[in-house]
Amino acid sequence: MGRIMSIWMPRLPLDRRKRLSDPRLGGAFAIVREIKNALRLTHLTEQAANAGLTSGMSIPDARAICPDLLTEKADPVREGALLRALRRWADRLSPQVALDKPCGLFLNVSGCAHLFGGEEAMGAYIIEQLSDMQITARVGIADTKLAARALAQFSGPPMSAAPAGQTGAALFHMPLEGLGLPSKTCGDLKRAGLKTIGDLQNRKTSELARRFGLGLTQSFNAAMGYVPDPICAQAIDPVYAARMTLPDPIGLKDDLDAVLSRLTASVSSRLKTAQTGARNFRLTVRCVDTGDHDLVVGFARPTFEPDAIRQQFLHPLETLKIEFGADWFRLVATNLEPLQPKQMIMGEEELRASEDYAKMLSTLGNRLGFDRVRMFSPEDSHVPELECRSVEADGNIGSDAAWPKSSCVRPERLFRRSERINVLHAGRPPQSFQWRGHIYTRLEEQGPERVTPDWWRPGDNRTRDYWTVRTQCGSRFWLMTHPAQTPPEWFIAGQFL
C-alpha cells in the first residue's frame, strides 16, 4: 500500500488576502459566503475569533457581538485558481498530486519521502516552504487519503504521520468529522453516542450501514484501507477552449451559428496545429435567466474539423430553450487523442468513404447514445455466448485481424437467454415440441456438442449439450439440455437461418 500525504490549508482564503497584503487582516476580519440564504462567516482572523465569533455565524449576529468586524465575500474562482497553482507547485514533491477541494492537496509520497530525508522531514519542509508563501498548512501522512486528511485536520501538531499499517490505531481518537461525512450523518452518530472513529471500529459494519446508510461504511472502509481509494491525479494537459462574451444577449439561430462557427474555428485551428483530435466537445451556453447549459457532442473518431463539430451541435442547440438570450459561450475540447497518420496515406475514394462512415456513427451516437452504436469483437472462449463481445463502434471500417474461424456449428440467431420449450413427445432430442405457439416435429438432428462453461465465472455453470434439429417445416433450431438431468428440460438456444 502506498503512503498518502494530505496538505491541509485551513486558512486558504485568508492567506490569499494576506498575499495581496490586505491591511484589514490586522483587525477583526472574516471571509463570508452565502449559505442557507444568509451571508455567513467561513474563515476568521485570530482577533475575530478572540472576540467570540465562530464560523457559521450570520453577519448580523457577528456584527452584534463584534461591531468592528470587516468582511469580504469569498471568491471561489480565484481561490480555486490558487489551489491549482499550489498543485502545480506540489509537482516537485511527488509525481501524483490531486486536488482536495476546497483547500487541500493529496500527494502520493510512496518512494518520494526519502528524497527529502524521511516523512517527518518532508512534512516540515513543506510547511516551511508554504509559510514562506504566507500560507498556513498542516500535513498528515497515512496509508489512505481519508486517514491522512483526518490526521492533518485534527491531530495536535501541524505535522503528524501514522506509521504504515497502523491506520486504525492512529485514527482511534480522531473525531468523526475526520471521515468527511455530511454534517447530518455526523450529528446522527453523535446522538447515538458515537464520537470518535475508534467507536466505529468496534461496531458491525452491517449495523452501521442499516442505521446510517452506506455512505458512512464506504467512507469508513476507505479510511481504514479496506477498499481501495486511489489518488486520481489529473495530468496538466493543454486546454483547447475558446470563449466569447457578448455585450448583449443573443437568441436567434443565425447569431448562435455565427458564435459557434467562430468558437469552433478558434479551437479547431489550435487542435490542428497540435495534430490532436478530440472525441468530445462541450459547449457551455450561459443564458441570462436560467444560467449555464452544457451541451456535449461526441465523435466516433477524434476530429478537429470545424464543420463536423458545428454540424453535430446544430441539433442540441435547436432543442435548447433560450428565452431571454445568452451572452456567454465557451467551447472546450475533451478526450484528446493524437491523430492517426493512417488517414493521410489513404486514397481519395477510401478517405471519403471512411469519413462518411465516421460521420454516420457520430450522428447516430450523438442522438441515440454511443453505447447503442456497437460492433462485435471476437473473444477467446468456447462458450457460445462468450465467443464475441459487443463493443462501442470506433470509426475504423473493418478490422485488421481476420475473424477467428470456428470449427463448431453456431446458429445465426443466438438467444441471450435460452427459451424453454414444451416437450410433447420425449426423445433425445424431443420428437416434437411446442415453442412460441407453434408445434414442431423433428426430422433429423445432429449432435450433441458438449460445452462445459467456464467454472471460474459466476452464474449457471452446468454442462450443456447442444443439438442441431431440423424440423418438418424446414426451420432449424439449436436445442440445449443439461446432461444427467431427470426429467430432462429442453431449451431453444438459437435458431438457424
Place this chain on the structure above:
Amino acid sequence: MNIMENPSVKLGRLTSAAAQESYTRKFVKLTDIVGLAYGRVHEVTGPSQDSFAVCIAAKTAGPIVWIGRDRDVYSLCPSALSRFFDPARLITIECTSRQENLWAAEEALRSKGAECVIVQMDQGPNLKESRRLQLAAEAGRCLGLILIGRRAQSSAAQTRWHCRPAETKEAANDQIWRWELTKNKSGKTGIWDAVLKGQQPREEVQGGRYGTHHVHLDAASSA
C-alpha cells in the same frame, strides 16, 4: 438456382476498387435476371427473412448497419455470420421505439457511410414513412432492407419478398429457402428456391475424431 456458390464474401475494409465500385453501384445481382437495386428500399417478410438479409448483405462490400430492438440486434451471432461476411463490417444500432428505428434508418441510409442498411421492425412502414426511407436511400445510394416481423402495409418499397424455409427431404447439408417476390415496382414477380450449399462438414464429429469441444456420440449417451 444456387445463389451462394461461394458464400464467403470477405472484404474487411474497402479496397480502392471496391470503393470505386460502390460509387457506381447499381444492383446486387441474385441471378442473371434478378437483382436488387441500390438506392432503393426493399421489404422482406416471412420466417426466413434473416436468411435473405444475410445473403444480400454478403454480396455487398462496405459496412453493414443492422438496426433494431435490443433483442433483434444482440441475438445476432457473429461466429455464425462469419460464414457469409466479415462480422467486423457489422454495426448494430439498438433502438427503443419505432420512431427511433425509423430515424436511425433514415440517417444511416442517407449518410453514404453504409452500403447495406438492414432495419428490423414489427410492423412495416406506411406509405409516408417508406417514402422518406426511399428518398434517404436515393440520397445515400445504398441498399435498404426492411425486415418486417408482422404485417407489411402498402408502402413505397421497390420490392417485397416473402421468405420461408422450403420443405425438403433430401440434401440434409443444404439449406433451402423459398423466396417469393410478391411485389415489384419495375418488373415481374416470381418464386425462387435458394440453395445454400456446403454446410459445415460434420464428418469430423461423426467419424469419431474428438474436436476441441465436440463430444463423441458414445460419450454423450452415457452421460
